[in-house]
Amino acid sequence: MNLAELQKDFIEGFFTGEDANASSHIISDEILTAKQRFGIYKGSIHGILTQALGLTFPVCKSLVGEKFFDKMCDLFIDQYPPTTSFFAEYGNHFAKFLSSFKPLQHIPYISDVARLEWARHEVWHKVRNQSFDFGQLAELAESDQANIKFILTDTMRLIQSNYRIDEIWFAHQQDSDIKLELIEFDTAVKLLIWKDSKELKISLMHTNKQDSLFWDFLFAISKGSSLGDLAIRFGENLPDLLNQGIKSTWIQSFVKENLIEV
Amino acid sequence: MITNYSFNKVQGCGIGLRLEHFEDINAQQPKIPWFEILSDNYLIEGTAQRNYLYQLRNNYPVTFHGVGLSIGSTDPLNMDYLKRLKKLKHEVQPAWVSDHLCWTSAHGIVTHDLIPLPYTETVVKHIVDRIKQVQDFLGEQIVIENVSSYLQFKSTEMSEWNFINEIIRQSDCRLLLDVNNIYVSAQNHKFDAEEYLFAMPAERVAEIHLAGYEDRGTHLLDTHSRPVTPPVWDLFKKAIQHVGHVPVLIEWDNDIPSLERVIKEANKAKSIQQGVIV
Ligand SMILES: [Fe+2]
Numbered sequence: 001m002n003l004a005e006l007q008k009d010f011i012e013g014f015f016t017g018e019d020a021n022a023s024s025h026i027i028s029d030e031i032l033t034a035k036q037r038f039g040i041y042k043g044s045i046h047g048i049l050t051q052a053l054g055l056t057f058p059v060c061k062s063l064v065g066e067k068f069f070d071k072m073c074d075l076f077i078d079q080y081p082p083t084t085s086f087f088a089e090y091g092n093h094f095a096k097f098l099s100s101f102k103p104l105q106h107i108p109y110i111s112d113v114a115r116l117e118w119a120r121h122e123v124w125h126k127v128r129n130q131s132f133d134f135g136q137l138a139e140l141a142e143s144d145q146a147n148i149k150f151i152l153t154d155t156m157r158l159i160q161s162n163y164r165i166d167e168i169w170f171a172h173q174q175d176s177d178i179k180l181e182l183i184e185f186d187t188a189v190k191l192l193i194w195k196d197s198k199e200l201k202i203s204l205m206h207t208n209k210q211d212s213l214f215w216d217f218l219f220a221i222s223k224g225s226s227l228g229d230l231a232i233r234f235g236e237n238l239p240d241l242l243n244q245g246i247k248s249t250w251i252q253s254f255v256k257e258n259l260i261e262v
Numbered sequence: 263m264i265t266n267y268s269f270n271k272v273q274g275c276g277i278g279l280r281l282e283h284f285e286d287i288n289a290q291q292p293k294i295p296w297f298e299i300l301s302d303n304y305l306i307e308g309t310a311q312r313n314y315l316y317q318l319r320n321n322y323p324v325t326f327h328g329v330g331l332s333i334g335s336t337d338p339l340n341m342d343y344l345k346r347l348k349k350l351k352h353e354v355q356p357a358w359v360s361d362h363l364c365w366t367s368a369h370g371i372v373t374h375d376l377i378p379l380p381y382t383e384t385v386v387k388h389i390v391d392r393i394k395q396v397q398d399f400l401g402e403q404i405v406i407e408n409v410s411s412y413l414q415f416k417s418t419e420m421s422e423w424n425f426i427n428e429i430i431r432q433s434d435c436r437l438l439l440d441v442n443n444i445y446v447s448a449q450n451h452k453f454d455a456e457e458y459l460f461a462m463p464a465e466r467v468a469e470i471h472l473a474g475y476e477d478r479g480t481h482l483l484d485t486h487s488r489p490v491t492p493p494v495w496d497l498f499k500k501a502i503q504h505v506g507h508v509p510v511l512i513e514w515d516n517d518i519p520s521l522e523r524v525i526k527e528a529n530k531a532k533s534i535q536q537g538v539i540v
Contacts, residue, residue, distance in 0.1 A: 001417035127308025
C-alpha cells in the first residue's frame with residue numbers, strides 16, 4: 001500500500017463519479033459494501049461544502065430552491081473542488097459556473113447575483129488598509145506622474161450588471177419591503193460594495209451623473225489605467241475624482257508603472 | 263496585537279465556541295471555564311470573527327481545535343496554514359493547539375472532512391515525522407484527536423489503539439481523547455470500546471471530547487448534532503477512571519441549540535466527572 005496512491009484514488013473518488021479505485025482499498029462486510037462505505041465519506045464532504053456554499057450564496061439558494069441548489073452544488077463541487085483550507089475562500093468560481101449552467105438560463109441574472117454575494121463575502125473578510133501618504137505624488141517628476149497606477153482598497157468591490165441585482169438581493173433580506181415580483185429585472189446597475197467599521201453596504205452608483213462618473217473612474221483604475229490614461233479619459237473632472245477617491249480611502253495607494261511600490 | 267494574558271489555564275467542562283452563540287455570550291458572559299475555538303475559522307486577519315476572538319479572550323481561556331493540519335496527508339505540510347496558526351497562537355495564547363489524527367487534504371485538494379488512515383508501521387512513521395515538524399515549528403507539543411470512522415482499510419496491520427499509542431510515544435505529542443468517537447467507531451467496526459479506551463496512554467491525555475451522533479441504521483454517524491447518548495456517558499465515566507479529571511469539552515456543530523442547552527450539557531459532564539472518584 002502506498003499512502004499517496006491511496007489518497008489520490010480517494011480524492012478522485014470524492015470529486016468524480018469514479019470510485020472503483022478508492023473502493024478497492026476498503027473492506028466490504030455483511031453490513032455495507034466498500035463502495036457504500038466510501039459513499040458515506042463522499043456524501044459527507046459534499047454535504048459540508050454544499051452547506052458552506054449555501055451560507056455564502058443564500059440569495060442564489062433561495063432563488064432556485066434548496067433541492068435544486070443542493071444538486072447544482074454537487075456538480076459545482078466536482079468541477080471546482082476546494083484548494084484552500086479556509087471555507088471563507090471557497091466559492092470564487094460559483095458565479096462563473098452559474099453563468100454557463102444550462103438549466104438556469106431562464107434566470108440569466110443569477111450569476112450576477114452570485115457575483116454580488118461573493119463580493120459582499122470577500123469584502124466582509126478583508127482588512128481595512130493603513131493610511132497612505134499621497135503627498136509623495138506631488139514629489140514625482142511630471143513625466144513619472146503619467147505612468148503611475150492607483151491601487152484600490154480591498155474592502156470595496158465594483159459590480160456592474162444588466163439586471164437589477166441590488167433589488168433582487170434586498171428583496172431576500174429579512175423585513176425587506178421590496179417585492180421580488182415588482183422588480184424590473186432588466187435594469188442595468190452599477191454598484192459599489194463596501195464596508196464601514198461595522199457593516200457591509202451596497203451603494204447604487206448610476207442614479208446621478210456624478211456618482212456614475214465616479215464609479216467609471218474607480219472601475220478604470222481597477223482595470224489598470226495609468227494616471228495618464230485617466231487624464232485623457234476624465235479630463236477636467238480628474239482632480240475632483242482623484243480627490244474623492246483618496247478622501248473615501250477607496251484609492252489606497254499608488255505604484256509606478258513597473259509595479260514597484262513607491 | 264499582542265497581549266500578555268494572565269490566564270490561559272484550562273480546567274473543568276467547557277464548550278465549543280460557535281458563531282451562533284456570539285451575541286448571547288457577549289450579553290450573558292456565561293460561567294463557562296473555557297471555550298474551544300475552531301482555529302481554522304479565525305486564521306484570516308482583519309475579520310469580524312478574529313476581532314470577536316480577541317474580545318472573548320479577555321474574559322475566557324481558550325483552546326485551539328483545527329482540521330486544516332492534515333497530519334496524515336502525503337502533501338508537504340501547509341506552511342502558510344501553519345504560519346497563520348502560529349501567529350494566532352502567539353496573539354491569543356491558547357492552552358494548547360489540537361487537530362485530528364487523519365487526513366483532510368491531498369494532491370492539492372482540501373476535503374474539509376476527516377478521512378481515516380490505514381494503520382501501518384509506514385503510516386506511523388510518516389505521521390510521527392510530520393508531528394515532530396509541526397511541534398518544532400510551533401515550539402510546543404500539539405494535541406491530536408482520535409476520529410470516528412466508517413470504513414476500514416485492507417492494508418491495515420494493527421489496531422487503531424496500537425496505532426495511536428505508537429504515534430504518541432514516538433512523536434511525544436499529547437492526546438485529545440474523543441470518547442464519542444471511540445464509541446461510534448467501536449459500533450461501526452464491531453470492536454470493544456473499553457479495550458480501546460483502556461489502551462490509551464492516560465498520562466498523555468490533555469482533554470476529553472463529548473458529542474452526539476446519529477444512528478443511520480447501518481452505522482453511527484458522528485454528526486455533533488445531538489445530546490451525548492447514554493452509552494457514551496457510561497464510557498465517559500470509565501474514561502475518567504482511566505485518565506483522571508482532565509478538562510472536558512462538549513462539541514455541538516449541527517442543529518445547534520441555544521447557548522443554555524449546550525452549557526447544560528457541559529454541566530451534566532461536570533456533575534458526572536465530580537461524581538467519579540479517581
Ligand atoms: Fe472531537
